[in-house]
Amino acid sequence: MLMLMSTLSGSPVQFFIYTQLMSGFAMFQSPPLYAKAISAWMDKDRGIGLGVGMTGNALGAVIVPPIAGYFLAQYGWRDMRLVNGALVILIAFPAIYFFIKEPFAPLAKQSADQRSANNVPGHSVREGVGTPTFWMLVVSFFLLGAATTAALSNMVPLLRDHGFEGAQAAAASILLPALGVGQFVGRFISGFLLDRYQTAKIGVVVIFLSFLGVGGLYFGAGVPVFVAGAFFLGLGLGADLEVAAYYAGRFFGMKNFGALYSLIFGPFIIGNGVGGFLMGKSRDVFGNYDNGVLGVEIAFVVACALIMVLPPYVYKRAKR
Helix, strand or coil, X not given: CCCHHHHCCCCHHHHHHHHHHHHHXXXXXXXXXXXXXXXXXXXXXXXXXXXXXXXXXXXXXXXXXXXXXXXHHHHCHHHHHHHHHHHHHHHHHHHHHHHCCCCCHHHCCCCHHHHHHHHCCECCHHHHHCCHHHHHHHHHHHHHHHHHHHHHHCHHHHHHHCCCCCHHHHHHHHHHHHHXXXXXXXXXXXXXXXXXXXXXXXXXXHHHHHHHHHHHHHHCCCHHHHHHHHHHHHHHHHHHHHHHHHHHHHHHECCCHHHHHHHHHHHHHHHHHHHHHHHHHHHHHHCCCHHHHHHHHHHHHHHHHXXXXXXXXXXXXXXX
């Protein structure tokens, strides 16, 4: 689909169809797949394993845009899309096809149901969905998805409201690198904390960092504060889905990890779509971001409260 984007002819219908197909196919290689593979192999150091394994997102955000920018400047956007697609085929596809394996491979002759029933502990999907813990996670990560994306997608207009000329260039050259570094660092920090402290309340740290980041971007009075805000928002963005994956494994086990984590991940993605729209709409209606930012911070507080009342882990880490 990335390569097919190079054939766009200017038709709005064609553009809509292609972008929807690309978004849909992208979900087939989203975090639940990688989180399941990592969680299945690792128990004692699962947090740091998820953190290291999911740094690919942050690294890709740093490495790929300059490559795409070079081809965009030298050859145009059509060739840039061909290069994007080639990177997926030449690097991502063989890495996953040849090297990602399940630890249950020796039992490959058994059916999936037999492997699940006989060898992997965990809740059934119905059991997991029937717990209050599941719904607290769904609501909290929906709110996190909405709040973080609302702040991220409106970063440039926020800079304009602060009087920055060339806000687009400032965001690209200063804030986005700070955000990317924050995401990279946030994965390691959250992974270490999840392994070090066996309590779900670690998620509160992630939410608080995002809370500080949005506050810095909105209330900042200069470039250093804006950069710090982007960095702290990146710390939270870098850890949220990793924390959700860790929770899914510890609360519901590995038996139906993929299904249950996806049911938590899905609302997060829906929140991504809703948050940016509501933030922008608030700016249109009220003429400023005051109410939108207040809504974002309230969403963080509610998500934090839900995480605070989560029960102890059900499937605890094996003793060292």
